[in-house]
Amino acid sequence: MTATVPTHRSAEEIGRTEAGPRPLPALGATREVPLPDVVDHVLPNGLRVLAARRASVPMVEMRLRVPYATQAPEHTAIAEVLSSTLLAGTSTKDRVAIDDELAAVGADLGVSVDPERLVVTGSGLASGLTTVLDVLADVLTAPTFADDEVARERARLIERLAVALAQPRTIAREALQRKRFGDHPITREMPRPDDVTLVTAEQVRALHADATVPRGAILTLVGDIDPDAAIAEVERALAGWAGAHAAYELAPPPPITPSDLELVHRPGSVQSQLRLSAPALTRHDDGYSALQLANLVFGGYFSSRWMENVREDKGYTYGAHSGTEIVPGGAVLGVDTDVASDVTAAALLETRYELARMVAVPPTAAELESARAYAIGSLAISLDSQGGLAGTLAGLAADGLDIDWVRERPAQLSAVTVDEVAEAALRFFTPTAFTGVVVGDADVIGPRVRALGGIS
Amino acid sequence: MPVELPTVELHRATLPNGLRVLIAPDPATPVVAVAVHVDVGFRSEPEGRTGFAHLFEHLMFQGSESLEKLAHFRHVQGSGGIFNGSTHQDYTDYFEVLPAAALERALFLEADRLRAPKLTEENLRNQVDVVKEEIRLNVLNRPYGGFPWILLPPVLYDTFPNAHNGYGDFSELEQATLDDAAAFFDTYYAPGNAQITVAGYLDVDETMKLVEKHFGDIPARPTPVRPSFFEPVPGKERRQSVTDAHAPLPALAIGYRLPDPGADLDSYLGHALLASVLGDGEAARLQRRLVHGDGLVTDVSSGAGLMGSLDARDPDTFTITAVHPGSVEPDRVVAAVDEELDKLAAAGPSAEELARQVARWSAALYQETDREVYRMLGLGARELLYGRAELAVELPHRLAAVTPEQVAAAAATLRSSGRGVLLVEPKGEGA
Numbered sequence: 063m064t065a066t067v068p069t070h071r072s073a074e075e076i077g078r079t080e081a082g083p084r085p086l087p088a089l090g091a092t093r094e095v096p097l098p099d100v101v102d103h104v105l106p107n108g109l110r111v112l113a114a115r116r117a118s119v120p121m122v123e124m125r126l127r128v129p130y131a132t133q134a135p136e137h138t139a140i141a142e143v144l145s146s147t148l149l150a151g152t153s154t155k156d157r158v159a160i161d162d163e164l165a166a167v168g169a170d171l172g173v174s175v176d177p178e179r180l181v182v183t184g185s186g187l188a189s190g191l192t193t194v195l196d197v198l199a200d201v202l203t204a205p206t207f208a209d210d211e212v213a214r215e216r217a218r219l220i221e222r223l224a225v226a227l228a229q230p231r232t233i234a235r236e237a238l239q240r241k242r243f244g245d246h247p248i249t250r251e252m253p254r255p256d257d258v259t260l261v262t263a264e265q266v267r268a269l270h271a272d273a274t275v276p277r278g279a280i281l282t283l284v285g286d287i288d289p290d291a292a293i294a295e296v297e298r299a300l301a302g303w304a305g306a307h308a309a310y311e312l313a314p315p316p317p318i319t320p321s322d323l324e325l326v327h328r329p330g331s332v333q334s335q336l337r338l339s340a341p342a343l344t345r346h347d348d349g350y351s352a353l354q355l356a357n358l359v360f361g362g363y364f365s366s367r368w369m370e371n372v373r374e375d376k377g378y379t380y381g382a383h384s385g386t387e388i389v390p391g392g393a394v395l396g397v398d399t400d401v402a403s404d405v406t407a408a409a410l411l412e413t414r415y416e417l418a419r420m421v422a423v424p425p426t427a428a429e430l431e432s433a434r435a436y437a438i439g440s441l442a443i444s445l446d447s448q449g450g451l452a453g454t455l456a457g458l459a460a461d462g463l464d465i466d467w468v469r470e471r472p473a474q475l476s477a478v479t480v481d482e483v484a485e486a487a488l489r490f491f492t493p494t495a496f497t498g499v500v501v502g503d504a505d506v507i508g509p510r511v512r513a514l515g516g517i518s
Numbered sequence: 519m520p521v522e523l524p525t526v527e528l529h530r531a532t533l534p535n536g537l538r539v540l541i542a543p544d545p546a547t548p549v550v551a552v553a554v555h556v557d558v559g560f561r562s563e564p565e566g567r568t569g570f571a572h573l574f575e576h577l578m579f580q581g582s583e584s585l586e587k588l589a590h591f592r593h594v595q596g597s598g599g600i601f602n603g604s605t606h607q608d609y610t611d612y613f614e615v616l617p618a619a620a621l622e623r624a625l626f627l628e629a630d631r632l633r634a635p636k637l638t639e640e641n642l643r644n645q646v647d648v649v650k651e652e653i654r655l656n657v658l659n660r661p662y663g664g665f666p667w668i669l670l671p672p673v674l675y676d677t678f679p680n681a682h683n684g685y686g687d688f689s690e691l692e693q694a695t696l697d698d699a700a701a702f703f704d705t706y707y708a709p710g711n712a713q714i715t716v717a718g719y720l721d722v723d724e725t726m727k728l729v730e731k732h733f734g735d736i737p738a739r740p741t742p743v744r745p746s747f748f749e750p751v752p753g754k755e756r757r758q759s760v761t762d763a764h765a766p767l768p769a770l771a772i773g774y775r776l777p778d779p780g781a782d783l784d785s786y787l788g789h790a791l792l793a794s795v796l797g798d799g800e801a802a803r804l805q806r807r808l809v810h811g812d813g814l815v816t817d818v819s820s821g822a823g824l825m826g827s828l829d830a831r832d833p834d835t836f837t838i839t840a841v842h843p844g845s846v847e848p849d850r851v852v853a854a855v856d857e858e859l860d861k862l863a864a865a866g867p868s869a870e871e872l873a874r875q876v877a878r879w880s881a882a883l884y885q886e887t888d889r890e891v892y893r894m895l896g897l898g899a900r901e902l903l904y905g906r907a908e909l910a911v912e913l914p915h916r917l918a919a920v921t922p923e924q925v926a927a928a929a930a931t932l933r934s935s936g937r938g939v940l941l942v943e944p945k946g947e948g949a
Contacts, residue, residue, distance in 0.1 A: 070704035165874035168881030377647025439598015
């Protein structure tokens with residue numbers, strides 16, 4: 063590189079101009095782009111199909127959600143092997159032929175499973191929709207789960223689990239799920255490697271036959287499509303998908319009980335994970351909008367009290383975030399940050415302080431206006447793509463809501479008052495309403511963290 | 519299946535102070551996306567100051583003459599928008615996406631910090647702490663942290679700009695001074711070394727006027743001479759091992775040099791498609807051979823570009839990475855990769871195999887185009903790096919024109935050149 067170091071201004075000189083500070087420009091005219099209509103149709107086999115036209119690019123996005131609740135303790139491992147082998151071959155095509163067919167139309171399919179549902183996510187050129195649906199139908203109705211494919215994926219899954227279970231965020235998530243939901247099936251997000259070892263191809267086939275069923279499942283399509291024609295295509299392709307009963311919905315977990323935080327030892331950790339949780343409201347509840355705005359003020363976006371304190375003032379963390387998570391029958395509030403080991407106690411103290419401050423010094427009108435503008439603006443941004451719209455529609459439908467709920471958000475958020483946000487802050491952010499975990503090197507963080515109290 | 523992206527409407531200008539302007543209207547969206555790209559990345563940071571370009575990116579969010587600390591975040595989010603910044607090998611970007619009503623406000627916010635950032639000791643110390651937490655989160659406290667983007671370059675490259683850790687060494691971050699920051703800003707953040715990109719729902723003439731209004735009075739400063747980071751391609755294989763305290767399984771990365779995309783784009787794209795033929799999808803060569811055929815690896819991937827394709831000038835890196843069980847010797851993995859490269863060098867991919875990868879790549883470009891932020895960043899980065907924002911639009915055609923022979927030639931080039939092989943070893947016994 064050049065060796066010349068030019069004479070430069072000082073930091074102070076750089077930060078000043080002759081003209082001095084300038085005023086912030088006002089906002090211009092609002093631009094509204096209406097959301098598309100969604101065609102909503104239930105097929106004779108019980109599959110619900112949502113289709114919307116958004117022709118921004120010549121692509122189509124697909125989301126299939128099948129409720130897939132745990133039926134037995136061994137379910138988690140079997141379902142995980144199933145999700146790894148669903149695309150590994152059918153009665154007429156092997157793994158490579160399936161992928162070749164998808165790639166020819168620029169398409170991809172991915173399968174994942176959690177304690178609530180099996181999800182098949184896909185995208186491809188809109189002109190290839192028929193191909194994508196035919197492949198989907200093939201893997202749903204005629205997968206083979208061949209012995210050798212199951213054996214190979216089982217071995218890979220065990221190796222991948224070893225990697226996943228070494229991630230601090232996974233360790234913290236598992237500890238939090240156990241702490242707030244006990245042994246409810248919702249906590250079984252990842253199988254144990256020992257359980258995976260025992261999974262047989264026969265068990266995978268049996269689970270698929272029993273649980274991968276259309277009634278209760280929802281298929282969402284968004285893209286450069288004609289919605290009615292797309293639904294007719296789905297009906298043609300998936301007519302042969304059948305099931306004897308409805309898909310399995312996960313039972314609600316027990317309500318969160320406030321308690322001491324649990325200190326979880328991770329030897330050698332150079333950071334600690336703080337994961338706090340409390341009850342929250344669902345999108346169906348009155349007061350949801352007020353809670354959403356109160357949450358933004360606390361820790362739901364960068365310009366929140368908690369983030370400005372623990373990152374921008376104290377430098378304890380790279381990020382701190384709070385938000386609601388939907389669970390069957392309800393919703394929970396999560397408060398998450400990762401901090402250096404030597405400031406873990408200090409960060410916990412500041413977190414509790416900011417929670418208490420939400421109660422004692424409720425959000426101001428200015429804080430509310432900022433949160434409101436962000437909630438409305440970021441929603442519009444998130445819906446401004448085929449994938450964003452498809453994901454939102456799929457999530458709403460699974461929660462018994464539709465696109466009108468999104469259309470009404472700006473008005474709903476605009477109507478919330480300072481008093482309503484103060485009430486939500488009081489009800490949901492009281493420090494004593496929380497439970498949670500702190501994961502870190504207990505030998506390093508233990509003495510100071512324990513001395514704060516409320517942790518065992 | 520050759521596919522086309524819709525033609526993009528591009529408007530360019532250069533202000534008298536040297537700032538380049540790129541405007542790309544999109545009448546279909548309710549949002550506007552704005553970025554300032556500065557022509558300096560972590561390859562340009564001085565020796566003894568690893569991580570400084572990225573640390574400086576953080577400092578640019580800490581206030582400016584008209585904006586107190588925290589005001590930038592609050593104004594963007596309080597206008598309904600989102601923001602971020604990122605530091606790459608050759609450039610640093612600062613961007614926001616907002617409802618279209620906030621266009622002038624976004625330009626004001628970007629101009630204020632490009633004109634007169636408030637660099638203070640207190641904010642510097644605060645952001646050193648924040649960056650250290652970022653590094654603990656993404657590198658030090660997790661398995662495979664910095665793999666391969668931090669760990670592979672020192673194996674493949676000899677010179678400081680190409681080989682060093684762009685996230686930075688903790689002791690060097692701690693030694694960073696306010697005067698370092700002032701010198702860095704005055705040298706590299708001159709308007710002639712920067713570019714503003716605006717995309718989304720906007721009126722072109724009005725936007726050009728607003729850009730002039732807010733950026734026009736930033737005084738011109740000398741634009742730094744852009745150095746060449748060229749170094750010779752290694753003649754043989756170099757190998758290094760590192761220990762990862764958190765990794766449960768061994769991993770390896772093989773790094774090769776890519777052709778210069780500025781000088782020989784077609785050859786670069788031949789390598790890019792080679793990466794897809796090797797690693798993209800269940801039918802890809804390395805997936806079939808290493809994952810399913812021989813069962814040697816848990817996962818394998820390959821890619822052109824250390825931080826993404828067409829994201830840096832020369833030199834950049836072609837990577838193949840794999841995580842494998844401890845029972846598999848890394849040499850067996852490397853030998854199998856070599857055999858697959860030899861097969862491709864001898865016979866190339868089939869025309870259909872190549873066409874499928876082009877279709878997938880084109881579809882991915884559509885998805886990028888569909889999100890205003892990625893569309894804008896893609897146009898802006900390619901304009902800054904190669905002077906050709908149109909690349910984003912032309913890429914499907916250029917890729918469709920790549921022949922199996924060109925992919926074979928890319929494979930042959932990799933086989934005949936030196937390379938860097940990085941081995942990541944778990945601290946424990948090995949799985």
